Amino acid sequence: MNENHDRHDEVIVIGGGAAGLSAGLTLARARRAVTVIDGGAPRNAPAAGIHGLLANEGIAPAEYLARGRTEVTGYGGRVLAGQVRDALPDGDGFAVTLDDGTVLRSRALLVATGVRDVLPDLPGLAAHWGTSVLHCPYCHGWEVRDRRIGILGTGPLSWMQALMFHQWSDDVVLLAGDADPAPDEVAKLEAVGIEVVRGRVAEVLDDAAGALTGVRLADGTAVEVDALAVHSRIEANVGIIAGLGLPLEENQMGTVVPSDADGSTAVPGVWVAGNLRDQAAQVTAAAADGVLVAARLNLNLTFADADRAVEERRVTA
Template identity: 55%
Template structure:
């Protein structure tokens, strides 16, 4: 029985030199929680797998990951470091790079990086996540992940009972204000460039004691490196200690255009996503997706779980393909499938040091 690496030994694997092969069973594009957990499942299934990570995680500005059992409050960079070490400990590879294109050819799938490197894969797992498109308000980007937040489950406890503002930025903004009311009884809704809430939404805000301030927001007031207020276009400053924004999101998936796979508008109106079924399978054969790129609402735990499921499904799909080829070779030992099967077994022996 193979020995399971302990965390004490896994840590040492982080320092290994990045290795780059020409072919893999699976190429994982994106090195966040979804990608690393998918790669971990595949590596434990004895698949050759590489994670290509551009090194720009969406949650990098945050101080800690929240709502993740056993890892509550862990800095995002530390969580990813542990994940990379665990993947490498089971023989998977993690390399730094940005994918430019993905295409299909006679040999399968070819991924090309922006630095010109190419790699061939039998399957792809896309876990590149999203980009937050914030409103054009001075100071928002600089405070993003600190006092400017978006998810009450990720940040609500950290701004508990503070004076919270909610900036209207899309169709989910009123819903966001009602959500943050659970964490504070002092919530103000800024309409900014949107029309004031009307009808049922206006009634809901009033019933929950959420003040509505009309007019464009010109910027943020910062005192001693802390948010202290929201400045309106007429110069009025409304004292606030935190500001919630529901930004539009864009899927990091432009490199898939060569495969005929393009992002779609999410039904919620929040922005783009990459459609897939419940297992992560996309409409393009041999391509799976997991994490925020296909589910914008996923927190870290859900994204990791989706990556694990996609990894398991990909392994199952490869097993089915290999079984079909093995049966064909069994029926006709002199067929092309038989020759391909021999080459496959030899390659597998080499990968496992046999």
């Protein structure tokens, strides 16, 4: 096992996405010794661009993160590429072990490992995720405006998703499947011109070039669409930090790590930011949350330093 002795960090940030890098930047500018561990698998990697990000509208995810890493290191922060094997309490701090055996230590942890999207088990669906299979109208609605958009019925929120996408196109069809919207919900959909198709979707259809063209129902009926919107199940990425004992909370969207408004958790010294605690946060919101949580964490360390100084003065007086 490799022991990394070149510095003892004040904060280790696990996760090199928008929230993690924003937190790392904030802490580096606060002159904290901070290391950001980047696993290199951002949730939005399949997307062509990030949208709704002021002054960086449409920027490629890889370019956005590369700029962020440069900014963190420019202020003295450290960014390490690697996978976390485990993270555990260690004395009055924490020890984080990477997959190559390197052990890093810090006073506090800020976890921004994000979430993963669990898609319905439907043949052909995953191949189009992030391109023509979408989930967020604010992220992708403009790109499929005025086209025929199918809403894959997966649960009680699907009819609402159909209403939302109708803002971007007059040609929206709810592929109800097992979602079975209530009569009053169907009435709203039909009143604004959204078609409701019953029957279970069996597969996603492509043309010879691999472009999505529609879906096939279980009864063999083909329904043409240019894009599909689907509610994925959003699950918190906490496997690699299971040793910290962070609790998980189940909600209508999936799982999330509960935290206080400042990002602190039930485990002293462990803070969370971004999608890990707010599943609906887009890149802009996740980055802002990273700044907020880092600032509160920094304040916490500042007060702890002052308390320690008072105690040391009392002991030596």
